[in-house]
Amino acid sequence: MSATPPGTTPPEGTPQENAPQPTPQPTAPGPVPPTAPPATAPRPTAPDEPSTMALAVDHVVPGTRDLPSRKRWKVVATTLSLVAALGLVGIYANYAVPKWLDESAKPSDAATDQRIQDDLDKEETAFTAAVDYDRSPPETWRVVLDRPLTAPEQRRLGTLDGDAEAARGYLTSLGGRTLRHPSSFDDRADLMPRFTGTDATVFLMNLFSRRQSKLTVLSMEAVDVSCRTPTARTVVDLPPQGGAAYEGVLFDLSTPAAPPIVTDAGPLQGQPHFAHRKIDLGGGESPGGLRVEAVTRAKTCDWAIEAKYRDEYQGFGALVLKDGDKPFVAEGTPLKPEQLWVRDSSEPRGRQWLPCHERPAESACAAWYEGHAGTAGAAR
Known part of the structure; x- marks a missing residue:
């Protein structure tokens, strides 16, 4: 039985654990059996690659990857709504502004045409x-x-x-x-x-x-x-x-x-x-x-x-x-x-x-x- 160092409380355990262990006996000399090669250490697992949707979201709304999912999608939805609204405004402007410019230029063009016609008429x-x-x-x-x-x-x-x-x-x-x-x-x-x-x-x-x-x-x-x-x-x-x-x-x-x-x-x-x-x-x-x-x-x-x-x-x-x-x-x-x-x-x-x-x-x-x-x- 092994002695407990003085001043140390013996650890609690099961009876089997506290029972005295037999002293190993030396083995007889003989041939040493071959030792199996050590197992290959498992390859570390790569982190999951982001999905296409996640990449698209990062492209449209960069800097939101670390946000909680719910908050992230709320930001994405708001951003897309703003983009869509700006797109509609751009389409309207692309049509309306040239038309307005054309309309505003018409009086000047008409006056120029009239001057040209008058000059030709005089000739x-x-x-x-x-x-x-x-x-x-x-x-x-x-x-x-x-x-x-x-x-x-x-x-x-x-x-x-x-x-x-x-x-x-x-x-x-x-x-x-x-x-x-x-x-x-x-x-x-x-x-x-x-x-x-x-x-x-x-x-x-x-x-x-x-x-x-x-x-x-x-x-x-x-x-x-x-x-x-x-x-x-x-x-x-x-x-x-x-x-x-x-x-x-x-x-x-x-x-x-x-x-x-x-x-x-x-x-x-x-x-x-x-x-x-x-x-x-x-x-x-x-x-x-x-x-x-x-x-x-x-x-x-x-x-x-x-x-x-x-x-x-x-x-x-x-x-x-x-x-x-x-x-x-x-x-x-x-x-x-x-x-x-x-x-x-x-x-x-x-x-x-x-x-x-x-x-x-x-x-x-x-x-x-x-x-x-x-x-x-x-x-x-």
């Missing part, structure tokens, strides 16, 4: 003119030829005194050119002597404008007037028995700087046309049509029209209008043609075409010469 020619000479058969006329009629032609003309249009057709076939008598000014008797004996050329002038803005033609004036002696040697005249007024304007090429006057019957007849009327063009307006009558006395004249206008930009301008790239032409009869035939309907048939170059004292012939010479000093 456009204000208007152009298209001219169509009136070649319709007039009721009364003068036909001029650059040569005298032969004896057979004179006899043939004598047979046509009852058919004025047939006579004109015959003379035209010989190379004759038709002139017109000027408009009658029955409402302005004071003007009748001024235009008696003058020759008229008539054309319809249409004015076109491609401008988007409106403009107004304020005045017109005959310019670049250049006159010369007529080439006609023969004049055959069918004088009017009464007057005829036409709606339009008349340019007197024998009077310098004379404004075009109204030829319409009525209270404005003989008044300066543009003192009472204007021509509006552009901005979708219909083309402006104007009957133009140019009269000259004992001269053939080349001429043009200067038209002054004002546009919507309060700009004033002027254009020179021609027959394309050529001047207008107003042909006249000479004061004393080599042959002059005047129809006198008071004469018997077959003798109504009077040869005034042979019988100038006849009343119809004398009236013709006096009418042409009455204001000959005003001729250019």
